[in-house]
Amino acid sequence: MKELEHIRKVEDEVEEMIKKVEEEAEKRIRAERAKRDVVIKKRIEEAENDVKKIIEAETKNAEERVRSIEKSTNDELKKIRKSAEKNIDAVVDLIIKKLAG
Amino acid sequence: MGLKELENRLRKDAENKINSINKRTEEEIKKIRYDIEREAEINAEKIIRNGKKEAKLTYRRIIADAVIKSREAIEAEKNSIIDDVFERVKNKILKEMSDKERADLLNRIIDNDKDKVPNLEILIDKKYSSLIKGAKASNIGDFGVIIQSKNGTIRIDNTLNNKIKRLKVTLKPQIASILFKNGKTMYHR
Numbered sequence: 001m002k003e004l005e006h007i008r009k010v011e012d013e014v015e016e017m018i019k020k021v022e023e024e025a026e027k028r029i030r031a032e033r034a035k036r037d038v039v040i041k042k043r044i045e046e047a048e049n050d051v052k053k054i055i056e057a058e059t060k061n062a063e064e065r066v067r068s069i070e071k072s073t074n075d076e077l078k079k080i081r082k083s084a085e086k087n088i089d090a091v092v093d094l095i096i097k098k099l100a101g
Numbered sequence: 102m103g104l105k106e107l108e109n110r111l112r113k114d115a116e117n118k119i120n121s122i123n124k125r126t127e128e129e130i131k132k133i134r135y136d137i138e139r140e141a142e143i144n145a146e147k148i149i150r151n152g153k154k155e156a157k158l159t160y161r162r163i164i165a166d167a168v169i170k171s172r173e174a175i176e177a178e179k180n181s182i183i184d185d186v187f188e189r190v191k192n193k194i195l196k197e198m199s200d201k202e203r204a205d206l207l208n209r210i211i212d213n214d215k216d217k218v219p220n221l222e223i224l225i226d227k228k229y230s231s232l233i234k235g236a237k238a239s240n241i242g243d244f245g246v247i248i249q250s251k252n253g254t255i256r257i258d259n260t261l262n263n264k265i266k267r268l269k270v271t272l273k274p275q276i277a278s279i280l281f282k283n284g285k286t287m288y289h290r
Contacts, residue, residue, distance in 0.1 A: 003104050010108050014115035021119045025126035032133045036140075043141035044148060051152025058156035062163035069164070073171040077178050084182045084280045088189065091279050095190045098272060099264050100209035 183276055187265050194261065195244060204232040207246055210259050214248050218255045223248055 194203065211223060211233070223236040224247040230238035233246070241247060245260035 006104065007107060007111070010111050014111055018115055018118055018122070021122050025122050028126060029129055029133065032130045036133075036137045039137050040141045040144060043145045047145035047148040047152075050149055051155070054149075054152055055156045055159055058160045059163065062160045065164055066167040069167045069171055073174055076171075076175055080175065080178055080182070080281055083282060084186075087280050087282070088186060091186050091276050092189050092193060094279070095187065095265075095268060095272065095276070096193065096206070098268055099190070099194075099261075100206050101213060 179277060179281060182280060183269070183273065186276065186280070187269060190265065191261060200232060203229070203244075207233050210264075211246055211248065214257050214259065218248050218250050218257060220251050221248055222251050 194206065198206070207225070207229070215221060223233065224239040224241060225233055225236040225245075226241040226243060227238045229244060230236060236246065239247075241260055243260040243262050245262075245264060247256060247258050247260065249256040
């Protein structure tokens with residue numbers, strides 16, 4: 001009778017151990033699932049920061065190109081003024097001729 | 102089977118079961134982490150993909166604005182120079198030419214159009230009436246002449262401002278090609 005009692009005690013003991021392990025496992029799984037939103041939010045924030053850097057870099061490249069365009073435009077304007085100054089008398093004479101005609 | 106042996110068996114079974122639960126738990130946690138990382142990565146890739154598109158569009162928009170601004174500046178400069186040329190023409194006629202040169206100019210303007218108007222009269226501003234004989238002094242308010250039929254059905258307005266207004270349109274390509282012949286068209290990529 002004593003032996004049966006002892007075995008029942010051992011059975012209860014291991015059953016309790018298994019139950020605790022199962023509960024602990026459930027708890028760990030729930031905790032892991034709960035991290036989902038935080039992990040995704042963090043990765044999205046990282047991606048948004050990367051995008052910000054990409055846009056900043058492209059804007060910087062574009063601004064450099066704009067400076068080059070502005071320089072070309074100024075050179076072009078100088079050429080236009082120089083050419084116009086050189087040819088203006090011929091054009092004035094042409095217009096007066098056309099006015100009479 | 103002895104008591105001790107039975108107890109050991111029970112404990113060994115429990116240990117195996119616990120090991121199995123722990124193994125399953127580790128696998129489940131690993132899978133959850135993998136799924137979350139994958140979902141996060143998919144979201145991030147989408148954001149970066151769209152961000153790269155936005156960055157390219159931003160680049161193109163900035164360059165396109167600069168090119169348009171450049172073309173407008175060049176066009177405005179050319180128009181301003183052409184306007185200035187016509188002002189010089191006016192100044193030359195009104196302030197630099199001698200009366201004889203002005204009279205020659207008016208006569209050539211009249212000769213050019215007089216055959217188009219029957220029974221004509223020529224109107225000229227009082228200020229310049231001494232330059233053309235037979236022209237009717239009037240308050241035109243401008244250099245030049247108006248050639249019209251006496252009954253008023255035909256009227257050719259050859260006042261300076263009016264002629265210049267017409268020439269600005271018709272002569273613009275020719276004037277531009279002479280004035281800016283060294284100016285190449287700019288292209289920006």
